[in-house]
Amino acid sequence: MEFSSGGGAGGGGNDVELLSKTLQVEHKLFYFDLKENPRGRYLKISEKTSATRSTIIVPFNGIAWFFDIFNYYVTSDDQDISSKELQLDSKVFYFDIGENRRGRFLKVSEASVSRNRSTIIVPAGSNRDEGWSAFRNILEEINETSKLFVSPKQQNSEDSTQERLVGLSDDVGAGFIAGNSSQSVPIAASDLNLGDRTTTFDLPPSSSDESGGFGVSKVIRADQKRFFFDLGSNNRGHYLRISEVAGSDRSSIILPLSGLKQFHEMVGHFVEITKDRIEGMTGANVRNVDPPQR
């Protein structure tokens, strides 16, 4: 549902509305409008109170990230939640927790080079963060439903060749994957829809060639743990999956190949600064073993 802002041009008023949802939290009303114009799709989230309104614009490929972050705030313990930053295209979203006499709230700010910063504030809700979880559930619905819309060929031309993911400040993505450890071994290389959200790197175009060691699998053992290294690819590009397997539990990180060199350098850095402690262990406790059967 659109605000009665006169539907003026330039503010997206002529854009096609694909999906609209509203959410009331306490006395606030949130509008979620999935919209489309020749430049692509976006999610407009507006907060309306009796006196004020405020709007943020989430790029289409950021909806899943927003879901992840709200899920993080809903599911994390109060004492170890922290602020988050999410960069999408040319804008940065800041997520900060605040509290006042009315209760806890999550402040979501959008900063872009051109426009003024805009902010919405989502009340946690009276019991068990039901405001935040309702917000999260709507993001999930929108994310799911939006997959059903088939994008016209001429639209999202830049996104159809490459869904551009960009970074998240710290552990948001990785934390969710680590928590998803109930899957059984093995995991097919194609079943990664959430996994590649662990990325903090830009992904290469998926049009890159399909050869180059695809299917290579390696295992190392360190103490009681085994780590599997598998190359794979999905619609967002090629990646290296590193899985830690213990019993029937497995958790993975998904590393886009564009980040592999940085990853290597980072590991090398820690090898360097810890080499006094790990000297002599390399051959004994870390060794190559046979690749897994797939």
Place this chain on the structure above:
DNA sequence: ACGGCAA
């Protein structure tokens, strides 16, 4: 029925 933030 609130009303936070505000670079």
